[in-house]
Amino acid sequence: MAERIDRVTLEDIDFRDFIRAGDFVVWGQACAEPVPLTERLLAQRAGLGGITCFLGIPVADTVRPDHADHIRFISYCGSGNNRALAAAGVLEVYPGHYSTLPAFVSRANVVLVHCAPPDEQGRYSLALADDYLSAAIDSARIVIAEVNARAPATPGSRYLTEHDIDIAVHTSRPVAQSLTPPATPDLTAIGGHVAHLIPDGATLQFGIGSVPEAVLGALGSHRDLGIHSGILTDAAVELIDKGVVTNTRKTTDRGVSVAAVLIGSQRLFDHAHRNPAVSLRPIGYTHDPERLAAQHRLVAVNSAIEVDLSGQVNAEVAGGRYVGAVGGGAEFLRGAARSAGGIPIIALPATAGARSRIVARLSGPVSTARSDAGVIVTEFGHADLRGLTLPERREAMLAITHPDHREALRGSEWQC
Structure with a gap:
């Protein structure tokens, strides 16, 4: 495991220090995607030796078909931008019931999460999604967190502490939004x-x-x-x-x-x-x-x-x-x-x-x-x-x- 780091800048992150060839990487889906981290990982993909990334529902336009030159993509859904990946033949679909996702992602080696700043007790809320993330976090070798000052601190059954997080990148950015068009x-x-x-x-x-x-x-x-x-x-x-x-x-x-x-x-x-x-x-x-x-x-x-x-x-x-x-x-x-x-x-x-x-x-x-x-x-x-x-x-x-x-x-x- 990499040395525990409390706070680094995004520019300090070299994913070659944390990700090994063949690793299974999971990150939060939809509005919970830690976009600065996923963008940097994709930019550094050529040096990672070939990895597999699990995608959920996309909200931010982060992943493109050309990123599949060094990454194997798996998802449980073909919605949003995942459709472009599927059309290009570079998305593998896991056709299981949603309740089986925790077991599926429990093979995760590295997890990227999007958290709110710690509360008075030092707890980091998962902010926008727990879903299958808890299972991935519990099995991962490395947990890298984007701690976003503008993410909501949403109550729930799972909080992270400094002992759960290996690397923390602090940001202050608007959370990616998903807007529904007016009803026809x-x-x-x-x-x-x-x-x-x-x-x-x-x-x-x-x-x-x-x-x-x-x-x-x-x-x-x-x-x-x-x-x-x-x-x-x-x-x-x-x-x-x-x-x-x-x-x-x-x-x-x-x-x-x-x-x-x-x-x-x-x-x-x-x-x-x-x-x-x-x-x-x-x-x-x-x-x-x-x-x-x-x-x-x-x-x-x-x-x-x-x-x-x-x-x-x-x-x-x-x-x-x-x-x-x-x-x-x-x-x-x-x-x-x-x-x-x-x-x-x-x-x-x-x-x-x-x-x-x-x-x-x-x-x-x-x-x-x-x-x-x-x-x-x-x-x-x-x-x-x-x-x-x-x-x-x-x-x-x-x-x-x-x-x-x-x-x-x-x-x-x-x-x-």
Whole structure:
């Protein structure tokens, strides 16, 4: 292990001092990426002897296909800039459930983390993500931290101390933000249909993307909602500020919004800073099946690329390219299905351009089995597939298909 250093400048960092040929390197995803460190690592890649880097959801435009000349890239998702890597054939996809990521990254040799400055007790908050980072940190030979004076000190189950950090680089920079574009009319309609299904007092899980954000935007008249989710977003903060989300009826973590990662704007970061009503947790907590099943009225809202007439979900591949992820959708759907009063929901627009997203046969892999299907929602309504036979599911799905595609689908051969 390298000599412990309390504080260095970015220019002092020579990754050849810490990284060995063949090392597996992990860093925080989305807004939690320690961008100055990842940029410097990529700039020095030719001298590192060949390494493997694990990527999550990208927010900053840090990694490019040309960086693969000396680095092997692996990710669990093809979103954002990862799509360019996948299109160039330089991204290897790990197609596992989100709950398996801690075990997958526990092979990490080097971890780059993005932390807030230490509190009065000398503890460094992981600031923007715990998710799979705790598992990587626990196994790593070297932990290199960007200590950003402008990162939120978000309460959670994991803090680092000076004994956990080998090298600390102090910065003061704006955190990379992820902004969701305004909802389109079809997304607004989807949000309204889903909102109608959600009862007051429900605990919400929601995935990433424009569809779940539209759903959250439609919940302004609800009461006493709670949050136990993989992510926390600006739309969720809007509901908290309106008094819609109170977390008072949750079975566990009453009064607290729980998430594994923060993805949003400065408004979200300001909300989370030293806020005891927010808690960052690792995947082993947020995706724990027993904890999910124990939540009263857990409503899971996730999206998909396409759904077939039997309820099978493809959330990974579109047009032959890997653009999504297996993620935690199936795990949350199962948790909601086991929760008393819970509702497992998949919501998606009925079309993508001229193509129907309700299909007779999936054009990609089965990310979620039809045995886990619950309620499917498009802008044309909802199909509750629970308790239906395959012919009954087919008719229910046809009813929420775009009218321009219904007859063609009705007459097509479909996967039974």
